[in-house]
Amino acid sequence: MSTLTLSLGSLACILLLIGLRVPIGVSMASVAFFGVWYLRDLNVALSVLRDTPFVFAASWDLSAIPMFLLMGAVAGNSGIGTALFRAAVAWFGKLPGGLAVATNWASAGFGAASGSSIAAAAVMARLAIPEMLKHKYDKGLATAVCASGGTLDALIPPSITFVIYGIFAEVSIVKLLLAGILPGILTATVYMIMIIGRAWLNPSLAPPVEFPDRAAMWRERWASLAEIWPIVVLILGVIGGLYTGIVTPTEGGAAGALLAVVIGLIQGKLRWAGLVDSFKDAIGTTSQLFFVGIGAVVYTKFLALAGSADMFTALIGSWAVDPLLLVIGVSVVYLILGCFLDPLGMILLTIPVFVPMFAALKMDLVWFGVLVVKYIGIGLLTPPVGFNVYVVKNAVGDSIPLETIFRGCFWFLLCEVVVMTLLIAFPQISLWLPNSM
Numbered sequence: 001m002s003t004l005t006l007s008l009g010s011l012a013c014i015l016l017l018i019g020l021r022v023p024i025g026v027s028m029a030s031v032a033f034f035g036v037w038y039l040r041d042l043n044v045a046l047s048v049l050r051d052t053p054f055v056f057a058a059s060w061d062l063s064a065i066p067m068f069l070l071m072g073a074v075a076g077n078s079g080i081g082t083a084l085f086r087a088a089v090a091w092f093g094k095l096p097g098g099l100a101v102a103t104n105w106a107s108a109g110f111g112a113a114s115g116s117s118i119a120a121a122a123v124m125a126r127l128a129i130p131e132m133l134k135h136k137y138d139k140g141l142a143t144a145v146c147a148s149g150g151t152l153d154a155l156i157p158p159s160i161t162f163v164i165y166g167i168f169a170e171v172s173i174v175k176l177l178l179a180g181i182l183p184g185i186l187t188a189t190v191y192m193i194m195i196i197g198r199a200w201l202n203p204s205l206a207p208p209v210e211f212p213d214r215a216a217m218w219r220e221r222w223a224s225l226a227e228i229w230p231i232v233v234l235i236l237g238v239i240g241g242l243y244t245g246i247v248t249p250t251e252g253g254a255a256g257a258l259l260a261v262v263i264g265l266i267q268g269k270l271r272w273a274g275l276v277d278s279f280k281d282a283i284g285t286t287s288q289l290f291f292v293g294i295g296a297v298v299y300t301k302f303l304a305l306a307g308s309a310d311m312f313t314a315l316i317g318s319w320a321v322d323p324l325l326l327v328i329g330v331s332v333v334y335l336i337l338g339c340f341l342d343p344l345g346m347i348l349l350t351i352p353v354f355v356p357m358f359a360a361l362k363m364d365l366v367w368f369g370v371l372v373v374k375y376i377g378i379g380l381l382t383p384p385v386g387f388n389v390y391v392v393k394n395a396v397g398d399s400i401p402l403e404t405i406f407r408g409c410f411w412f413l414l415c416e417v418v419v420m421t422l423l424i425a426f427p428q429i430s431l432w433l434p435n436s437m
Helices: 003-019 024-039 042-057 061-077 080-092 098-110 117-134 139-154 160-169 173-179 181-201 214-225 229-244 249-267 272-306 308-319 323-337 343-360 365-379 387-399 402-425 428-435
Strands: none
Touching (some): 003 272, 003 343, 024 042, 042 272, 061 229, 080 117, 080 229, 098 117, 117 139, 139 365, 139 402, 160 272, 173 181, 173 428, 181 365, 181 402, 181 428, 229 249, 249 272, 323 343, 323 365, 365 402, 365 428, 387 402, 402 428
16 A cells, blocks of 8 residues: 555544544544554554553653643633733723724733633633623624634643644744744734724624723723733743743743742632632643644654655655645645644644645744644634634523624634735744744
8 A cells, every 4th residue: 555545544534533523532543553553563553552652741841731721720710811801891992892802802811821722712701792792792793702812822822732733843832932922913903903993884783882081991991900910920921931041831831830820829819729620620631632642643653654754745845846835735724624623633633744844845834833823723713613613602502693603703714814814925923033032
């Protein structure tokens, strides 16, 4: 059997198993196990299956994941999301579509305390949607801004997705985390322009919200800033430490988790029950991520044994001499996979194939990592498996149909077309900050 047939056949089997609701980690590990057995023998396949879990879990770099997850869980249980939303409403509430704009920027701010897009969407849905619906906002806009704003957390550090990509693609995690800052701000800005434009043209989408007189409004704005000092401390502790080289990504995650706990205790908003829940959330999510990761590593070893990387690299040399063609082709693949796969499965399934292609054409893998994370964010909004949409749907219950949320996300997906065009045309948007280290 040829390498191409073996590689594509294994991918088809994995997608089939996923379609049959088999967990993605089990799907990748099972296909890889039988593939290694076919290429070598049963003893080698059993050896790979036996050794990989320990080698993967014992990776020092991967310890950044539970630390960042713990930091986000503690921040969520300490009321940081609520304080951010209140501050954003105070500063942006008078703009057309002000509550939606505030939700958008509160989501971006929450990204500095949590690396999980799904967690951010859930927090903002609980805080912002009732407030927007109370002021007669369009249901599609109110729900879609929470789902779309959650994707900003995958870009703004700390980002679990960047950590995973950096480990498997063997790229500097610090540079990846810094590379996501400007694209994250750009995305939030384009979202804001779209919201303001729609609300200005059609005020019924987002009726104006009445605020106190000018003096009272400014007092409220300055008072709201006093409530968000924890996020400033976390940004200085994590992003500042990474940028200056004081801490590594793993140390930054641990420092951020400790800071989040200390801040919660100082504020008196973190109780023992909340701390226990934070550890439970971090442990549960870490277990899920590692389970998928182990399956992906087993599958990566099978691809290496089959010679898939060399084959695809040679293939690229024969037809994709233009880097733009490669970017367009990869973009199409990610957009299709994003409709069916969860974010972690998508990134771990594609990295072993696409990274060698970009490396062969000497394209910057940090820039490629930003594109990958952006496409994963788009996949969180596209039907039929838009995870952030389902998270928001779970928060609102039966009061808003699923179709309404997906329809609202259409406008944010149009924004993503603009953002992706800019990121592809001007790689320095992603690379300027990490290259300035």
